[in-house]
Amino acid sequence: MKKYLKLSFPFLMTLCFSYFFILMIQITWQYIPFRNDVAFLQIKQTEVSEIPFYLFFFYTHVYSAIFVLLAGFTQFNSGLLKNRPIIHRNIGKLYVFTILFFSAPSGLFIGIFANGGFYSKISFVTLSILWFYFTLKGFLAIKNKNIVLHNVFMYRSFALTFSAVTLRFWKVFLVYLFQPSPMDVYQIIAWLGWIPNLLIVEFYLYNQSKK
Template identity: 65%
Template sequence: MKKIHKNAGKIYTFLILIFAAPSGIYMGIFANGGTYSKISFVILGSLWWFSTFKAYQLARQKRFKEHKQWMWRSFALTASAITLRLWKVIIVYLFHPNPMDVYQIIAWLGWIPNLLLIEFLITKKQI
């Protein structure tokens, strides 16, 4: 099981550091929704890259408690694609805003609540 975890972690790390986060940062530069959406997606991609890299470094140093915390942060940012879509459905259903307004809102709601929840759980030593 330990070997599976290690190999899956290497694949996850490689894909995020080399492909997913850099392409997310690049796409963020051209995102719909104006400057605020672009800023959000570039920050998201940068934090995603950094948290994954930090988790990788800590695993290599055998600092597994900290590694786990940084992996949770990375996962929270990975899950932002799902969270963004959930917020979009909720906001459109409840408020029927202009599509560009929705994009500006969900660009931030897609990842900030995820990260705040993880930070809360880490602080409370739940994970």
């Protein structure tokens, strides 16, 4: 039974991730070709028209996030790490480079103008800073041959990467059950999108350290 669960869990995780990844592609596809009046941007026309470079940072974040989501997920494939370490390293470098130079900085910029007021902005700015920090720490750790610390910070980094998915899940869940006002939705999901992810990872890392 344990052997069956051990074999089936990676498959179920891949299946689950694939489903949400396809949903993310569908969301991203709405912004192709470049337009400033579709989907989420329909309610951001003030920023689009009044904030210099808002669209540039927005599209940088949207397009880069889909790549780091996929790249990050592959990094936890033990078979890839064991049998194709060069591929693991190269994808990891792409993941780190994209987050540090594109995804996190652009997320920080658009987070300053997030919907939901002050508390939402604080959340998204904090998320971007931690995302950058965890990813950088993970990269520096492996450069110093510290594999344990590398794994710890990369788990934390991907927990925040995956907030792109969980944020949208919580939004659908809350609207379906409670029909809160749009402002309340943004204030809630701004924090629910990433804090539970990080808590789950910290719980996992804590248990791993006790083994």
